[in-house]
Amino acid sequence: MPGRNHAKLWIGAAVLLIAVVAVACALLPSGFALAAVSDIVGALLMFSALVAFARNGFASQGRIRLFWMLQAAGWALWFSDQMVWVTWDLILQKKVPAMYPADALLFLAGAPMLAGLLLRPHLQPSERSTRLGILDFLLLLLWWLYVYITFVMCWQYVSPDEDLYNRNFDVLAATGTIVLTAVLVVFWRQSSGRWKKFYACFCGAVVFNGIIFYTLNRAIEKNVYYTGSWYDLPYWASFAIFTTVALYGEGLVPSPQSSADEAYSSWMANLAMTAVLSLPVMAAFALLDDRLPLPAAHFRVLITLATMFLMAFLLFMKHYRLYQELKRANIVLEEASLTDPLTGLRNRRYFSATIEADVSHTLRSYADNHDPHTRDLVFYLIDADDFKEVNDHYGHDAGDKVLLEMSRRLGSSIRHSDVLVRWGGEEFLIVSRYTDRSEAELLAARVLASIADTPFYVTNPDEAIFRTCSLGWAAFPWLTNSPDAVDYEQVLSLADRGLNQAKRMGKNRAVGILPASGRLVPTTIEGPYCDRLQVDTFAIAGPSHPTMLTQPID
Numbered sequence: 001m002p003g004r005n006h007a008k009l010w011i012g013a014a015v016l017l018i019a020v021v022a023v024a025c026a027l028l029p030s031g032f033a034l035a036a037v038s039d040i041v042g043a044l045l046m047f048s049a050l051v052a053f054a055r056n057g058f059a060s061q062g063r064i065r066l067f068w069m070l071q072a073a074g075w076a077l078w079f080s081d082q083m084v085w086v087t088w089d090l091i092l093q094k095k096v097p098a099m100y101p102a103d104a105l106l107f108l109a110g111a112p113m114l115a116g117l118l119l120r121p122h123l124q125p126s127e128r129s130t131r132l133g134i135l136d137f138l139l140l141l142l143w144w145l146y147v148y149i150t151f152v153m154c155w156q157y158v159s160p161d162e163d164l165y166n167r168n169f170d171v172l173a174a175t176g177t178i179v180l181t182a183v184l185v186v187f188w189r190q191s192s193g194r195w196k197k198f199y200a201c202f203c204g205a206v207v208f209n210g211i212i213f214y215t216l217n218r219a220i221e222k223n224v225y226y227t228g229s230w231y232d233l234p235y236w237a238s239f240a241i242f243t244t245v246a247l248y249g250e251g252l253v254p255s256p257q258s259s260a261d262e263a264y265s266s267w268m269a270n271l272a273m274t275a276v277l278s279l280p281v282m283a284a285f286a287l288l289d290d291r292l293p294l295p296a297a298h299f300r301v302l303i304t305l306a307t308m309f310l311m312a313f314l315l316f317m318k319h320y321r322l323y324q325e326l327k328r329a330n331i332v333l334e335e336a337s338l339t340d341p342l343t344g345l346r347n348r349r350y351f352s353a354t355i356e357a358d359v360s361h362t363l364r365s366y367a368d369n370h371d372p373h374t375r376d377l378v379f380y381l382i383d384a385d386d387f388k389e390v391n392d393h394y395g396h397d398a399g400d401k402v403l404l405e406m407s408r409r410l411g412s413s414i415r416h417s418d419v420l421v422r423w424g425g426e427e428f429l430i431v432s433r434y435t436d437r438s439e440a441e442l443l444a445a446r447v448l449a450s451i452a453d454t455p456f457y458v459t460n461p462d463e464a465i466f467r468t469c470s471l472g473w474a475a476f477p478w479l480t481n482s483p484d485a486v487d488y489e490q491v492l493s494l495a496d497r498g499l500n501q502a503k504r505m506g507k508n509r510a511v512g513i514l515p516a517s518g519r520l521v522p523t524t525i526e527g528p529y530c531d532r533l534q535v536d537t538f539a540i541a542g543p544s545h546p547t548m549l550t551q552p553i554d
Contacts, residue, residue, distance in 0.1 A: 007247040014048055014240035017041045018233070025230055034228030035089045042232065043082045045239035050075035052246035063119055064254055070116030071246070074109045081105040089227050099156045099165050107148055107169070110176040111141055117183050118268070122195040124254040135318040136272040139311055143275035146307040148172060150282065150300050159296040166221045170214060177210030194252060201245045209238035276311050279304050340422040342400060343407040351421050351429065358433055359488050362476060366483040373436040377476040377488070379495040380430035380440075382410065382447060385468045385507040387426040390458070394465075398458035402467060409450040414443065437475035437514065441540055444471055444510035448542030452508060468508035468542055472498025479515060498537070505539060512538040 024037040050072055057068030084102040088094055096102075118137055152172060155165040184203035188196055212234045219225035286292060286300035338350035358377055365375035384406060391399040403426060411420050414430055421429040432443060448471065455464030474494040477483035498511040505511070516534040 007250075010048070010052070010247060011240075011244055014045060014243050017045060018237050018240055021233055021236055025228060025233060028228070030226050030228065032090070032093065035226075038228035038232045038236075039082070039086045039089050042236050042239070043079065043086055045236050045243070046075060046079040046082050049239050049242040049246060050079055052243045056246060056250055059250070062254075063124070064121045064252070067116040067119050067121035068249075070112040070119075074111070074113035074116075075242075077105045077109040077112070081109070085227070098162055099160070101156075103169065104148070104153075107152070107173065107176070108145075110180060111144060114176070114180055114183065115141065117180070117187065120187065121252070122187065122191045122199075122254055135314055135321070136268040139272035139314050139318075140268075140275055142307060142310055142314070143272075143278070146279070146303065149303055150286075154296050154299055158299040159293045166217075170217055173217070174210065174214055177206060177213075180206050181210070198245070198249045198252060201248060205238060205241040205245050208234075208241065212238055276308075276315065279308050279311070343404055343422050345407050345411075345420050345422045345428075347422055348424065351419075351431070354419070355431070355488060358431065359476065361433075363483050366477065366480070373439075374434045376435050376437045376440075378430075378432040378435055378437060378440045378443075378473055379476065379488075379492050380432065380444065380447065380471055380473045381423065381492075381495045381499045382428040382430065382469050382471045383499055383503070384426035384451075385470055385503075387467075390465065390467070394458050401458045402456050402465075405456055406451060406467075406469070409454075410447060413446045413450045440473055440475060440512055441510070441538055444473055444512065445540055445542075447471055448508065448510055448540065452543040470499055470502040470507050471510035472496060472500065472502055473510065473512045474498060475514060494535075501537065502539070508542040508544065510538075510540045510542070512540075514538070 018041075021038055021041045024034055028034040028037070053068050053075060054072035057065050057072055060068055081102050084100075084105070085096060088096045115137055151168045152165060155161040155168065181203055184199050184206060188199040188203060191199055212231075216225065216231045216235055219229075219231050225231055283301050283304040286297045286304070289297070292300075338346060338353065340347045362375060362377045384402070387399065387402070390402050406426075407420070407422065407428070410428055410430065414420060414432065417433050419431040419433070421431065423429040430443070430447070432440070435443075448469065451467060451469045455466050457464050472495045474491045476486075476488050476491040478486035478491050478494070494513045498513045502509045502511040514536045516536055
């Protein structure tokens with residue numbers, strides 16, 4: 001309620017200022033007093049709109065703040081132009097010269113206003129559309145400035161011609177109003193609720209101001225306008241309407257952008273590219289138009305070349321950003337393809353992509369006779385024992401929690417140089433790199449203890465389940481005196497044989513398989529690529545608990 005009363009007072013003050021101008025126009029003759037009243041009231045109303053839009057910006061955040069601030073920037077330019085008129089009318093007490101440089105302020109005032117609207121403040125955009133949309137807008141803004149310099153300033157400085165200057169200025173000003181109106185109508189159709197009403201009010205204010213501005217300019221060109229004439233009354237009234245629009249827009253918030261709205265970014269990009277492609281056409285017309293004075297033709301060609309250079313730089317920046325975005329997307333996709341979505345561990349695809357490099361490093365270490373304590377590659381295949389019991393008793397969500405905790409504990413048991421892979425289901429693979437096969441059982445024992453020693457909490461803090469795992473391991477190269485005789489797939493298959501043997505021996509244990517050394521009684525197993533294989537097996541039992549599935553916590 002206090003905010004509504006504040007807005008009413010603000011609007012009431014604007015209406016009072018309009019009434020003051022109306023009384024002055026009716027009672028005062030043309031002269032200094034009338035000009036003073038009209039100019040000062042106009043400046044106050046413009047400043048009122050500037051403050052109203054800026055106030056909304058300071059009270060907002062994110063992209064909508066930028067929208068309000070760009071509107072305020074446009075009003076700052078408009079206010080600056082009005083202060084030029086105040087200086088000439090009240091301080092210098094002279095008529096503002098024709099083709100005055102300050103006219104550019106009026107033309108440029110629409111640019112930040114349109115920029116703010118093209119941000120689509122009623123929607124919360126994606127980060128990607130924000131980055132690329134800004135570059136597309138800069139391309140369009142540069143093109144719009146190019147058009148003004150080419151078709152207006154050309155007749156102001158290069159080949160002075162007041163009639164052509166006025167005609168082109170009026171046409172471009174009207175075009176800017178039409179474009180601004182069209183954008184507001186489109187957004188009015190796309191929006192809903194307060195945003196729809198806001199865009200409708202904004203559109204009405206723009207149309208009213210555009211009509212009055214064109215009429216006032218024609219009066220100036222025909223020398224029938226003077227400061228304080230009746231032309232000023234509706235012109236100043238339009239600024240009071242803009243203040244009302246800003247006050248109505250206070251507190252507006254954007255809604256999330258839908259996938260259908262992404263087509264807007266494509267439309268903006270196509271429009272920006274059309275603007276770029278139009279430059280050579282305009283340069284060709286400048287060279288081929290016989291009616292165009294030679295200095296004006298040369299000026300337009302030079303301006304076109306300079307604009308093309310700047311646009312080329314912006315296009316380079318856009319494509320660079322697109323390349324960087326594509327590069328980041330590829331990295332994310334590659335990372336996702338190599339990572340297990342549940343546990344965050346590496347997956348079998350990652351193993352397939354990296355194992356050849358690890359194998360090559362191991363073979364080189366043997367060929368160069370490196371330190372025997374750091375040249376082996378050991379594969380550990382780990383399987384959660386009786387994991388189906390967890391899913392059957394507690395559900396698959398609980399099973400996922402157990403797998404997550406298992407992956408965390410396994411990750412804590414290995415070194416930074418080792419790789420932990422989710423092999424599939426409840427199976428994991430540890431690739432222990434730069435290690436010594438004679439110490440392989442130490443890691444196996446750590447793995448068994450990390451799983452079995454501490455209970456898993458899957459339902460509530462007062463109930464815990466104890467789980468175990470089985471493990472099989474084998475070292476690469478299989479034969480140290482002939483490292484490349486047996487490939488890593490065969491060694492991995494032998495580790496799987498060790499896992500199966502651990503399961504058959506009662507689970508909760510690790511079984512390592514190494515070539516028969518003669519120091520132990522060898523075991524004959526089915527070889528992966530041969531009929532029989534003599535091996536030494538090493539079995540390690542894991543910790544045990546009185547109950548496996550459920551254990552109350554005191």
